[in-house]
Structures are given as C-alpha cells and as structure tokens.
Amino acid sequence: MRVTVVQFLGSNCDHDVIQWSKDIFRMPTEVVWYTESDLRKPDLVLLPGGFSYGDYLRPGAMASRTPAIESVIDFAKSGGLVLGICNGFQILCECGLLPGALLRNSSLHFICRDLYLKAGNKKTPFTNKIPDGKLLRVPIAHGDGNYFCDEETAKALESEGRVAFRYVSPEGKIDPEWNPNGSMSGIAGILSEKKNVLGMMPHPERASDKALGCEDGRLIFESVISHLES
C-alpha cells in the first residue's frame, strides 16, 4: 500500500501520520507539499492535523483551495481512499468532499483528552477490522470540532451508514457528558457517499503505539490495509 501525506503551512501532526504509516506499518510513504499537484500515485492519502494557515478565515478554508487538494478531490472522485484527521477533516468539509462544517467547540475551550469512539458502520474501508463491541480509545485535540450539517444531510448520514464514529461513554452509550464539543448526535467522524473518504476529529495516529499507552488507533490503518488487499 502506497501512502501520501499532504503537508500544509501550519500542519503540526504531519510527522505523527508519517510515523504512523512509515515506522509503525512500514508502508512506502510520500510527503507532498501543498503547492504540488502530483500526489505520486497513492493508494491512501492522509491529510494531517494542525492549524493550516493559522486557522485564518475558517479552519481548513484556505488549505482546501490549494493545488494539492484539487488533486485530492480528483483522486477521491475516482474512488481513491482519503483519510483526514482533525484539521484534515476540516479541510475535507471545506473542499466539499464531505458535507457539513466543523464549528467552534460549544464550550469555546480547546480540548485535549482521550475519549471513546464507537464505529457506526463496520463495513467500510476504514472500520472493517474493528471487532464487534470494541470501543476505540483515541485522543482528541481541537478547538473547532463541533460537527454541524442541515437536517436533510443528517438524515442521509444516518440512513446511509455514513456516521463512521461517535463519541460514547466508556460503556458505549451516547451520552452528552461524553460529547466533548457539542457535535450533533455525538458525531466524531463521517464518510463520503461512496465511503472512500473519511474525516474524523480524533487522532488514531496518536494511539497506535504501546509507548503512547494505547494501540486502538491501529485498527483504522489495519482496516485500510485489509480493504486494499481484498
């Protein structure tokens, strides 16, 4: 599996995802600068977290209008797999590959903590290796992760199995106390119509190494590997 990581001015989790792909999973990993159009024939594109363009205007707004993202849009439209994490999720919403928008956290606080995620659909390229009943413990670190979309889109996301992850309590229940940012229906990540694009606020790359205290995030990368092998 060939992986391409897109780097923007202000990305700060680029090396986290490079390490995820290259060091933990030993995948050939290319790094593409945002001004480049050539994605170097990837099987998976990773859009890292951070504060591209200092979050000016709206988080992800300026990054979503760059040559690299134009190529990512073409790649996704031809069925390529794209995973956007945190700022990467914001960029995917801003460029139109995913519906809705990520607003300021309802508490107005930047929140950095571990949370529990429940997969909403396990028949996707990003979730197929998650065992039944398994919750993923993965950290979040964001100030703008409050997912919002109109009612029609919300209905479509639910009925088409496009809610990839929800924030839940350690017992796996949807509970406002475990929703960190005010996201509608506790949404932590969503999929595109064809389910080849995933955007999520939590950071699986920061929970994929024993040394970091948790390896649940590995399941997402392993799902992609298994999907491409099948």
Next chain:
Amino acid sequence: MKARIYVFLKPKVLDPQGKAIEKALSTLGFEEVKSVRAGKFFEVETGDVPPGKEEETLREYCRKLLVNAVIEDYRIEVIEK
C-alpha cells in the same frame, strides 16, 4: 472598486462566541442585552472591475472563499466603483 462584505452565521447555527460576548455584556451591567451574534467583516479594494459586474465579482469572492454556505450568510456593499 472598494467594497464591504459582512459574513454572519445562519440563524440555525449556534454561536457560542456570540453567547459568551452576550454574557460578558450582561456581566458588565448591560442587562438590556438580549442577544449577540458574532460575525466577520471584510474591506475589499480591487483594481478595475468591468462596469456593472461589481456585485457579481464580490459574490464570486464569497462563493469561492470568503463564505461557507453550509453555515454562513453574507451581505455586500459597494462603496466606490
């Protein structure tokens, strides 16, 4: 051309920033304050724009970058052609 562009959150979108400002005003003793919504304001200056195309040009700026139509509405004002 010189223009002003006002961008504000759609009424259905919660505005926690506006709420915090609203509470701060109340705390300062301005008890009459009922609601505050925060928005953005851009002053734009351009070179020549074809006469009659000013508003269309500004709307294009909004559509392509300045406004996220999922959550925001906007209003434009041409100050000088």
